Amino acid sequence: MGVIPRRRLAAVALAAATALVVTAGCGGGDSAEDGPITLTVDVFGQFGYEQLYQEYMAAHPDVKIVERGTGGNLDEYSPKLTQWLAAGKGAGDIVAIEEGLLVEYKANPGNFVNLLDHGAADLKGNFLDWKWNAGLTADGKQLIGLGTDVGGMAMCYRKDLFAKAGLPTERDAVSKLWPTWPDYIRVGEQFAAKQTGASFVDAATNTFNTILLQTAGNTQGYSYYDTSDNLVVDSNPAVRQAWDTTMDIVDSGLAGKYLAWSEEWVSAFKQAKFATIACPAWMTGVIEGNAGPSAKGKWDIARVPGNGGNWGGSYLAVPKQSKHQARAIELAKFLTSAKGQIGAFKAKGPLPSSPQALDDPAIADATNAYFSDAPVGQIFAAGAKNLKPVYMGPKNQAVRTEVENAVRTVELGQRSPAQGWTDAVANAKKAAAK
């Protein structure tokens, strides 16, 4: 007797156990591990830390470092980071935060470890003042992130296409071609007249953003939001001026319509489909990655039209959810030290935000073989210490998205410049209210 009932009981028990395991699986916790700990670093794009990790791990045999997100797009990275923070789970022990998004994360500082509680205050002198200050919350009591790089600004160009169009190819001569943006447009028109099969500019949106940040930095020091967090997209002359200049570029037929960071944009790099691209220091790594080894020596770097400017730059923060906060902070301090910043610059080009690093001969004398041995140290570092920062308001990213999409509709011929401007203002207001 009993064979069948027992077997069925077993089946019932199995079914119940399965259900329990399945439901319990969602809440499973991590067990503390002995031995070496793993520190996860979440980044986007190219931070150039690989060599530094090796060094750090050699000096700290109990630490293993894993980097995630290398080469990825900021638009894909930032929602993931937000979800991890909202869920209280999933974020790395160190996370990179881009300056345009920093304000949003600073609005909820509880998600991050206060680095001031961990001796970071002593490091203030290691960063440019504005870079340090931007990492602080509004009340100045919490430091969210330590600065990594600043953008700086230059104009990268393809020498072979310039030669084809009969333009000078030597970088100083090219810099002299375009002291201002109208000069840049004039050169573009000469280039276009030669029918090289390539366009002059990659995408109007990149150039727009460059002009905006440059103009804002040289005037009020803010772009879409003023420093009291009022949306000023329609009243800030810097926005309007950047818009009008960009419209001139589009009107002259210079914009290549390659949507930034899209597959087409990458293909256009590979096939040499555009001649110039606005070039913060971190962009040099992107260009090298997209255009590939076969284009080595065909690119060079000239001065940006107008005067200086800054686009981008990031911070490293330690989320509260990290299980190894102290070790993570230690690593973040190492990566953002002058030495760490110099290492990153040499690897992938992001420009240091540490004045000591900027003064270091390793930066000042640096050249970049991919860009025809351009003296990148001089080109980027020279202006970096005098950079005037641009304030970014609370919904900067959402507003920027709307305005750049309006630029793109004009670039693609879907809207007239006047309609585009109306759209930009209306959609920016809508986005800011969401």
Add this chain to the structure above:
Amino acid sequence: MTVQLDARPPVTPAPHRRRSPSVRLSRLDTRFSPYLYIAPFFLIFGVFGAYPLVYTFWVSLHDWDLLGSDHAFVGAENYTRLLADPDFWHAVVNTLGIFVISTVPQLLAALWLANLLNRRLRFRTGWRMAVLIPNVTSTAAVAIVFGVLFSREFGMVNWLLDVVGLDPVEWKSNRFASWVAISAMVDWRWTGYNALIFLAAMQAIPRDLYESAAIDGANRARQFWSITVPLLRPTIIFCVIISTIGGLQLFTEPRLFHSGTNPIRGGPLRESQTVTMYMFENAFAPHYNFGYGSAVAWLLFALIAVVAAVNVAIIRRLGGRTPGGRAAMGELP
């Protein structure tokens, strides 16, 4: 030893010889174990289906910043704002548009394919397996490949158009063109799957119906429309409902069709932004407004229910010469 498949307890010839606890256990077993057997589904559904549904509704009644710590209760405000939001309705039109131009040709093509596969063919099993192959590829891979095929300047589709002397099409920034491109992706993937479901149903139709029809002089087309299609009606309804649910939730294809900055918009003027993409845009980057995104999710739920009901009504009416639908067998000549 035999395997007992019957769920009833074994018949016991001499109940008096049994010890009573065992009998009681056996009775409890009979009464409650079926519930335990089906419990896993309901537990999982509760955790992953019902709970999120209710929670999403709760979130939709709040001003809920994804990262914020206090979430103010705002009642139906998210819904009233959403109903007056032109971008939401734009996304609804996109979704319905893509749904119609993908589902209608897809189901017709599937029906036609199934009919072909139902004939005597060489390598019949091979052909039948072949139509399913697109379905086992990864959606993401398909979407990325199609995204490249339909690229404006470097895409193969525009190159082919150029070869035959046509102007290139702005596949990503022309609203209708982007709908067509995305529908092509959906159809490539799902036509074979639906064809196999239709084929299975076709094989259940008795052959003698076709024989009598042939004797009565009905040609193949007539047989198809008068025997096959009416008898497939329950299957067609099933496929339509499944396609409706899938079509209105379309996300991966249009999302990965676009690359570069803010692909979640589906083009600079939201040309192919579906409702799920709009939900994502609001709940996550760049707005992080979880309450508003949840309201979009609930309206999408309502929309799917309405469209599914309308579809079923249409299919019933189209397929049935008599109301009631189920009596298809009786309608045959």
